[in-house]
Amino acid sequence: MDSFTDTAVGGLEARAERYSGRVRTFVSETxxxxxxxxxxxxxxxxxxxxxxxxxxxxxxxxxxxxxxxxxxxxxxxxxxxxxxxxxxxxxxxxxxxxxxxxxxxxxSIAAFQYESMTVFGVSVPGAGMFVQTRWDAVSDPVRYSLVPMIHGTAMVTAIATLVAAPLGVAAALFISEIAPPVVREAVKPGIEILAGIPSIVYGFIGFTIINPWAGEEFALNGGSTYLFVGIVVGLMALPTVVSVAEDALTSVPDAMKDGSLALGATEWQSMTSITLPAAFSGVSAAVLLGVGRAIGETMAATVMLAGVQKVPEPITNVFYGYETLTSLIAANYGNASGVQESALFAAGVVLFVTVLCLSVASQYIEARMRRRLGGEQA
Incomplete structure (x- = not known):
């Protein structure tokens, strides 16, 4: 017992000496x-x-x-x-x-003031941007509605999510759970290479190959469609979804998977019943980050879309593509001035707030996953 006490006291003295040495070093430096x-x-x-x-x-x-x-x-x-x-x-x-x-x-204040509307006797700054559907910087009076561009952004983002989410989660599940080490080492860098390809390259391929093909096959004028823009943007967001989702799946403790296998479950049952539910928060965060990438994509949308500020009829028609918030800014910032320039900043405010909300949501979901896997109380 005495030897154990002496060892413990000696360890404490050694730690105290190291700590005091660090303090002396810091004091000497300051x-x-x-x-x-x-x-x-x-x-x-x-x-x-x-x-x-x-x-x-x-x-x-x-x-x-x-x-x-x-x-x-x-x-x-x-x-x-x-x-x-x-x-x-x-x-x-x-x-x-x-x-x-x-x-x-x-x-953006000037544009919000210009598009003020009276609602129940109260002047609401910027309400006209989200109620009207006409963007016209030439006629008198001019109108700066963001509704057509918000609709286009929502259409492209929804299609991109439908492409990136299932493909990204499936690829992440394959890389983390199914692929042998040799295949994993080859596939994962190959997918991440997609993130290094400039967006203008995707847009140029879409403009020179996809748009003419779509115009010919679907009898569309110019071939500009939200459908194919969304597919291209979804492929661009794919590396983000795969990378974050794969990290989330890999972080699931091996003890959970081994316990499932020990109880007689197959590997597929363990993946669908244990791994995916345990990493659901991280996978959701990966999808949200991919959605944020899709919302903020500029060059592919600018090159492939028609650049017309209008809402398609019907609004669910994906075989026409006019404008998104990012393509509006990219196509008009060079010659805009006055209230029109302020309206472009207002479009930037909408984009910023939207992406910020998605980022906060993804961070919250990822923190929840860490607490869940770490055994902490939410």
Whole structure:
């Protein structure tokens, strides 16, 4: 018993010595000279960032000071300067993101004010954008309705989801549960290569091959259809769905699968009854991320669609393709001005809010999966 106590006390003393050594190291690093270097580095970075935002010609001076002071601090006080620089870079990233969001919303105010409507005696800014169905930047008065583009975005996204979700989940299940290691090592990189192909390549293939074929086979003028645009965008979203879903399926504990097999279940029954339900939250998050990719796709939709701001008749007709929110912005930002330019920013606001909601939902679902697999209470 005494030897056990001595061993435990010795272990505690060793840990205390290591901890005190780290404290002494940190204190030695945070002397006045080190703090001065950190203050100079961070202050010059702040001035350089402010000069960049103000488009100042002297912004390079504080940036040069930041580089020199950081280099000196890295040599003399590496641990402290590393903490300070990483914190500063994170802060700059968050501030930049916040400024972009504020800029988009501020630039869209004019369009929301122009398309105000009175509802039950109350003026609602931007209500006309979501009630009317006419986008006309030429006639008098001009109208900027986002309904046709929201409809086109919803159509393309729904078709892309119907393509990417089942194919992506099936591929992820094959890679994680069925394929032998040799096949897995070959298939997974091949699927991820699809994510590296530029979207303009997909759009160009769709414009030169799919659209003419669709126009000939279905007697369509130009061959522009939401159906084939959705298929192309679904193939583009496929690597995202496969990658995230495969990670979710792989994270299911082996003990759950082995227990199912030990009770007499087949491999297919274990996959459908144990693996998929356990990873359902992660698979759902993968599908939502794929949907977010489909909503934000620009070049394929811009190249393959007709670029006409109207709602097809009937609204469920997938064999006509006119415009989406992203293709509207890409096709008109170069020559837009005034309220029309503000209306394009309003379309960006709709896209941003939609993708943000999907991202938050996917993060929530993924966190729920971690809690479930980790045995924590939701």
């Amino acid at each position: 002397d006045s000279g080190a703090l001065a270097v950190v203050a100079l580095s961070m202050g010059s970075l702040l001035l350089a960032f402010a000069g960049f935002l103000l488009a100042s010609s002297v912004a390079a001076v504080p940036f040069g000071v930041f580089v020199l002071s950081t280099g000196y601090g890295w040599v003399r006080h590496q641990a402290l300067i590393a903490r300070a620089v990483t914190f500063a870079m994170t802060t700059v990233t968050l501030v930049t993101l916040g400024l972009i969001i504020v800029f988009i919303f501020v630039e």
